[in-house]
Amino acid sequence: MKTVMAIIKPFKLEEVRDALTAIGVHGMxxxxxxxxxxxxxxxxxxxxxxxxxxxxxxxxxxxxxxxxQVAAVIDAIASAARTGQIGDGxxxxxxxxxxxxxxxxxxxxxxx
Amino acid sequence: MTFLSNLRRPTAxxxxxxxxxxxxxxxxxxxxxxxKGDIAWMIVATLLVLMMSVPGLxxxxxxxxxxxxxxxxxxxxxxxxxxxxxxxxxIGYSLAFSPGGALNDYIGGLSKAFLSGVDVNATAAxxxxxxxxxxxxxxxxxMTFAMITPxxxxxxxxxRIKFSALILFITLWLVLVYYPIAxxxxxxAGPDAIGDAAKALAEAKDAAGKAAAQARLDAALADxxxxxxxxxxxxAGGTVVHINAGIAGLVGCLMIGKRVGYGRELLAPxxxxxxxxxxxxxxxxxxxxxxxxxxxxxxxxxxxxVNTMVATCAAALSWLFVxxxxxxxxxxxxxxxxxxxxxxxxxxxxxxxxPMGAIVLGLAxxxxxxxxxxxxxxxxxxxxxxxxFGVHCIGGILGAIAxxxxxxxxxxxxxxxxxxxxxxxxAPGDYVMATQVIAQLKAVVVTLLWSGLVSAALxxxxxxxxxxxxxxxxxxxxxxxxxxxERAYTA
Numbered sequence: 001m002k003t004v005m006a007i008i009k010p011f012k013l014e015e016v017r018d019a020l021t022a023i024g025v026h027g028m029x030x031x032x033x034x035x036x037x038x039x040x041x042x043x044x045x046x047x048x049x050x051x052x053x054x055x056x057x058x059x060x061x062x063x064x065x066x067x068x069q070v071a072a073v074i075d076a077i078a079s080a081a082r083t084g085q086i087g088d089g090x091x092x093x094x095x096x097x098x099x100x101x102x103x104x105x106x107x108x109x110x111x112x
Numbered sequence: 113m114t115f116l117s118n119l120r121r122p123t124a125x126x127x128x129x130x131x132x133x134x135x136x137x138x139x140x141x142x143x144x145x146x147x148k149g150d151i152a153w154m155i156v157a158t159l160l161v162l163m164m165s166v167p168g169l170x171x172x173x174x175x176x177x178x179x180x181x182x183x184x185x186x187x188x189x190x191x192x193x194x195x196x197x198x199x200x201x202x203i204g205y206s207l208a209f210s211p212g213g214a215l216n217d218y219i220g221g222l223s224k225a226f227l228s229g230v231d232v233n234a235t236a237a238x239x240x241x242x243x244x245x246x247x248x249x250x251x252x253x254x255m256t257f258a259m260i261t262p263x264x265x266x267x268x269x270x271x272r273i274k275f276s277a278l279i280l281f282i283t284l285w286l287v288l289v290y291y292p293i294a295x296x297x298x299x300x301a302g303p304d305a306i307g308d309a310a311k312a313l314a315e316a317k318d319a320a321g322k323a324a325a326q327a328r329l330d331a332a333l334a335d336x337x338x339x340x341x342x343x344x345x346x347x348a349g350g351t352v353v354h355i356n357a358g359i360a361g362l363v364g365c366l367m368i369g370k371r372v373g374y375g376r377e378l379l380a381p382x383x384x385x386x387x388x389x390x391x392x393x394x395x396x397x398x399x400x401x402x403x404x405x406x407x408x409x410x411x412x413x414x415x416x417x418v419n420t421m422v423a424t425c426a427a428a429l430s431w432l433f434v435x436x437x438x439x440x441x442x443x444x445x446x447x448x449x450x451x452x453x454x455x456x457x458x459x460x461x462x463x464x465x466x467p468m469g470a471i472v473l474g475l476a477x478x479x480x481x482x483x484x485x486x487x488x489x490x491x492x493x494x495x496x497x498x499x500x501f502g503v504h505c506i507g508g509i510l511g512a513i514a515x516x517x518x519x520x521x522x523x524x525x526x527x528x529x530x531x532x533x534x535x536x537x538x539a540p541g542d543y544v545m546a547t548q549v550i551a552q553l554k555a556v557v558v559t560l561l562w563s564g565l566v567s568a569a570l571x572x573x574x575x576x577x578x579x580x581x582x583x584x585x586x587x588x589x590x591x592x593x594x595x596x597x598e599r600a601y602t603a
Contacts, residue, residue, distance in 0.1 A: 044380060045439055046176075047449060047499055048486040051378050 039087030160400025172390025180590025237302025267498030268361030350460025358505020423474035427454020430478025456507035466524025
């Protein structure tokens with residue numbers, strides 16, 4: 001099993017969700033986050049006070065999938081979240097040791 | 113601004129008589145009755161000015177601070193309003209609007225303390241001969257000015273002052289700064305006291321009678337605050353309210369020091385939505401402030417109403433376009449700040465300038481206050497959190513001086529009113545632009561010095577007694593939790 005974690009532009013969430021649903025992924029966790037990479041921030045001016053805002057709002061998606069599905073999930077997220085502009089985000093994949101569905105006690109692949 | 117005659121209480125008349133010769137008794141014989149229209153309008157105007165403070169000013173300021181300090185600002189403004197209201201009926205009204213004996217140039221006396229003699233039948237003068245208001249209503253209207261003025265100050269040192277220190281400072285400031293300045297600028301014997309004395313002089317037959325009548329007229333003219341007697345004009349509070357509060361704020365933010373993180377961390381407003389709502393309530397309420405300062409439902413009130421409308425429109429657009437040109441974007445905060453700057457600047461001129469003059473004043477105030485808040489403040493590096501000095505003091509100074517020009521009949525202004533020349537009715541007074549502008553400048557300088565110096569002494573005193581500032585840990589945590597034990601937004 002793998003955890004696929006993706007940082008995406010907030011307005012791309014629905015497209016990404018549709019793409020993942022289409023390949024049989026039926027759950028995800030979304031968190032509002034801030035950060036920066038190559039995309040620079042912007043300047044905010046409040047009367048005389050000017051602030052450089054370098055942390056931009058993004059969404060963090062976490063999807064737990066079987067290892068065989070990882071390539072398809074990455075493709076789905078990457079193609080749905082891409083605009084071609086800097087700031088589209090990144091995808092990280094890491095190993096996942098266990099999974100448990102709390103309600104039934106099912107484990108691992110059955111719990112995904 | 114007013115002469116107070118009490119028809120039912122001869123002792124009050126006697127007390128006044130000792131200070132200002134004869135006019136009190138003369139009025140006590142036959143006084144005019146208040147008109148229902150004036151009463152109705154002034155009750156509404158009084159409520160509008162209250163709405164400027166709560167919720168107007170509170171939301172305007174609250175939106176500009178970080179969310180962890182939202183409640184502290186709302187609490188400070190609301191508490192100051194309540195404190196000022198009580199202090200006003202205890203001694204404030206008396207110290208501002210009663211005769212002050214030997215100190216009458218600077219401050220009133222205690223003859224009206226605890227509203228002594230200010231009962232349901234007492235009347236207060238307006239600006240027209242033979243027109244009076246119930247004195248309780250005049251007292252309540254002026255109370256709302258004494259409420260908002262100290263509340264304006266809190267913006268200068270928002271997000272770091274200790275609540276107990278603020279309450280102590282404001283109490284002392286009202287007594288030693290607001291009441292004296294209000295007395296100096298606004299206290300006068302009133303049109304009937306002067307008109308009746310002038311009439312007696314004109315009717316006096318023999319030399320002795322003329323001398324007595326002249327003495328009475330002189331006494332009536334002399335029964336006024338120092339700045340009023342200089343001829344300085346302040347229709348609704350450019351000096352008394354805005355310069356007064358603005359300079360106190362500057363002194364306060366200098367003595368308290370900058371916020372932790374100033375210049376390094378993001379100290380951005382947490383809700384410009386609230387700020388826009390607050391600014392809009394201020395604008396609407398300001399019609400009570402300015403048009404109500406006519407004290408009557410008459411043409412002057414309508415003139416002040418129109419000037420308040422157009423000057424604000426001009427100033428809001430002025431700041432918006434200048435900021436757009438200089439900083440690249442037209443901002444909401446800039447526009448509403450411009451609106452407040454225009455309201456401030458037009459305040460002293462509101463019943464005296466013509467609408468075209470008010471527009472010029474508005475355009476100037478938006479640009480000048482923008483430049484001040486954007487460049488001058490940064491150059492000096494003081495942390496006036498919400499620009500009390502840059503908007504209220506600078507806008508107030510601009511308006512106070514401009515009033516000297518804009519009152520000119522040749523510039524569309526109303527000119528001056530002479531209550532002596534044709535006793536019993538106001539007549540056009542002699543207007544000399546240079547003389548008038550110098551009187552305005554003197555009023556500005558005295559207000560700046562008095563409020564600036566006394567405020568400095570009071571901040572020092574309060575700092576010694578209770579400490580002005582919260583600890584760095586409390587400031588980091590936010591005043592809402594640290595000082596008040598609650599949060600504005602719990603979701």
